[in-house]
Amino acid sequence: MQETLSTAFQPESPLSVPRLQAHEIHPEAFLQTYVIPGRPVVISGLLDGEPNWDLDFLIQHLGDRTFPVRKYGRDRYQQDKRDWQDMGSGVALRSMPFAEYADLIRSGEAYEQDLYLGRCGLGGTPLADAPVFQKSEAVLGLKGSMTPLNLWCGPAGHTSCLHYDPLDGTLTQLYGTKHIILFPPSQLYNLHPFSVWNHLIYGLRRRAVxxxxxxxxxxxxxxxxxxxxxxxxxxxxxxxxxxxxxxxxWWHEVTSIGTGMVCSVNRWWNVPLGRSLRTWSKWRAHIGSLLALPHIAWDLLSVLPATARKHKLKALIQRL
Ligand SMILES: O=C(O)CCC(=O)C(=O)O
Incomplete structure (x- = not known):
């Protein structure tokens, strides 16, 4: 299988995120130290005893389920991002059963075309209520989940480019390793985000986040x-x-490293009110979504008379 592309630029001294062991965690302390102020942290030891979420395990549980696979295209990362017409959940989708996608990972085609299974809801699948998530969320004392569990899975070498989400997130690594670059919200303008006005023209395809x-x-x-x-x-x-x-x-860029398949599951959480109100980036993301509304309405209208209406509606909902 392919090796991850080597990087041309190394920052001098990146900062490191604190790490906690499961047995050190007290939910109230976790809330006060990390959730209320909004500080990233890595937690180890919460998934001990969990089976390997390798390709065989995923095929066994999800093989016949159909998922929208994102078609990024490998030459995308050679382009100037200002030339991109779409990004993230806005890219073109191709629906297929998980077993078929697994074949594309094994044959190397998923790497060649950078096909990625991004943010695919596990609701209604046998993995939706995997006890490991309930256990780990209880230990961390997390409450107010805003989404079901989402699968993020694909070939090593895929990068989910630098962006932020308006909600708190937990990214649980289940197979392989991901390299994650983070920047705090204070760096919004130093990271040269796309303008919110893009949403008027591109809807949710080119995002200000x-x-x-x-x-x-x-x-x-x-x-x-x-x-x-x-x-x-x-x-x-x-x-x-x-x-x-x-x-x-918090800005994050996520790259699957090593060889073969890499798999994680995430969930998004409500943000404590005080932090939510005072974070401009969050408001800015919501303003972008509001500006996208006319475009979304137009997309909806143009899908209604289409022949593959059900498929196109699904693709639209996936983008939201
Ligand atoms: O794992 C990935 O590729 C991206 C995950 C992500 O963006 C998130 O958890 O918010």
Missing amino acids: YSQVYPDRPDFEAFPRYRKALAQRYDVMLHAGEILFIPSC
Whole structure:
């Protein structure tokens, strides 16, 4: 299988995210130290005894379920992001049963075309209520989940580009390793985000929560403020059995490393009110979504008379 592309640029001294062992955690202390202020943290030892979520395990539990697979295309990362017409959940989708996608991973085609199974809800599948998640969420004292569990799975070498989410997230690593670059919300403008006005033209295909910078191949001439952001860069290697708490509006770029398949599950959580109100990035994301509404309404209207209406509606909902 393929090796991950080597990176051309290394920051001088990235910061590191604190790590906790499951037995050290008290839910109230976790809430006060990490959730209320919004600090990222890696937790180990909560998934001990969990079976390997390798391809055979996933085929056994999800093989006949159909998922929307994102078609990124491998040459995308050679392009200037300002030329991108879509990103994240806005990219073109191809629906297929998980077993078929697994074949594409095994044959190397998923790597060649950068086909990624991103943010696929596990609701209604045999893995939806896997006890391991209930146990780990209870230990962390997390309450107010806003979404079901989502699967993020694909070939090593895939990168989910630098972006932020308006909700708190827990990313649970189940197979393989992901390299995650993080920046705090304070670096919003130093990361040169796409403008919110993009949403008027592109709807949710080009999002204001994405950065125009490649953090490991920066074009300092085009994006000079990125130099300042580097002083606030954190790097994490998230291994199978570890959970990363990503507070709302923390920027993250996630790269699957090594060889073969890499798999995680995430969930998003309500943000404590005080932090939610004072984080401008969150408001900005919501303003972007509001500006996208006319475009979404237009997409909906144009889908209604279409022949493959059900399929196109599904693709639209996946983007939201
Ligand atoms: O694992 C990935 O590829 C991306 C995950 C992500 O963006 C998240 O958990 O918020």
